[in-house]
Amino acid sequence: MNLERLPNEEKLNLCRKYYLGGFALLPFLWLVNVVWFFKEVYFKPSFTEQMQMKTYVQRSALGVLLWAVILTAWITVFQQYRAEWGEVGDYLSFTIPLGIP
């Protein structure tokens, strides 16, 4: 899908759909939204829908950042304290490393 040939309303529509879709626990979708529409929103001469698209892109970027923070925090906590949590740690684990640390 090449953005250049789409009319502006369709671009806005796409941007909005990606933004709304990201709320379904899909930070990756938000990331794709940001990367894909970044040039459109910041480096192109302005067009009518640009303001709206800009808000979507900015909020998606915010969402990505938030998710990144949450995930990093959780992963750090899990990796550090997994062994100490005993049973709960094992229950939460998808893979458990073998061997003696």
Add this chain to the structure above:
Amino acid sequence: MAETEEPGADQAPLIVLETMNASDSEDDCYNERTALVPSENPTVPSYSPDLDNHHESPSRRGVSRRAGPDSASSLDGEQEADEEELTLKYGAKHVIMLFIPVTLCMVVVVATIKSVSFYTEKTDQQLIYTPFTENTSSVGRRLLNSVLNTIIMISVIVVMTIFLVVLYKYRCYKFIHGWLILSSLMLLFWFSFMYLGEVFKTYNVAMDYPTVAVIIWNFGAVGMVCIHWKGPLCLQQAYLILVSALMALVFIKYLPPWSAWVILGAISIYDLVAVLSPKGPLRMLVETAQERNEPIFPALIYSSAMMWTVGMASPDEHRPDTDEEAEAEHRDRGAEPERRPSRGITEDELEEDRGVKLGLGDFIFYSVLVGKAAATGGDWNTTIACFVAILIGLCLTLLLLAIFKKALPALPISIAFGLVFYFSTDFLVQPFMDNLANHQFYI
């Protein structure tokens, strides 16, 4: 349109050269030709259907005509020299555009095979399509079993392909879409979950369920959106490559060794027959789609070009999706004709960049060949030899595509070269090099 499509409907990988263009008239050809300047015109044709000049330069520009090869060439004599240069350049560019994804797919498969031992572990579990075991006492029995396995597998594939063609002929589009969505769902979620699990086990990292759930959910959902709906082209191409690699890994793991080689050979022959013979299912598929003037159906086709539709209410069955069906076996190859819904839409102008399309089934079987060479072959010599063989085959196939300008099977030449190189390297070159090294004899 000189369209060589690749209906990968299940199995026949074809190479499709898409040269669709909105204009049908002959006059437009002039415009397109003269407008064949790289920077502006988005419709960069790769091959032209001109038959007259064919003998000199195999790769020609695609003309935006839909008539196919018999459209009269409207090249001016004096422009020919320039155009030949242009066309050759585009020809090479399109070859490179296909080399990169095929190489990437093979790299992913070989990297996984070499690092994650799960995919090379001997397992007695086999797919139901290859019921005969290879743990037999005698060589003859083993050979017989592998041939029987191949026969079963190919018959399954033939039946599935015919079923698909019949569905398509009777316009059961919903069924086909549903089937494709199901199979891509399975690939994107289930197989990637397994893959991720094995990678974590190999590197001995701890991972928790919530994180894995988030990762797989994101990967799968964005994949479905990109492949079946709208998404950035690069991301879609990346997903198709990953999905083909995953499928190839499943094949490498679950197909018994000798059966895998025989199946590779048999599927190339089937591909040849299905695409080129007049009653072949894939050929019928392509022709039906062309009659109806619509994209074959959203399946697995990797497209190297961009598509843009202007003012079109494009249907959702866009992107090629992996044709892997719910079963690992059915493969896919779906290089199905792509998805350019624009073809079916009659509204405004649709322009499409010309590009080359290759079915995902082709990716899968190429990667299976190279993966098996990496898994069971001696060492890197064999792997690299197979890799080079496949690329050479692809090059030749694209050359033929330029000459014939219609859908061509992409498997036979590459697989033939690959098989020859594999067996000769493994059994002749490898021991030769080892011996030389042992005796410290440098040539």
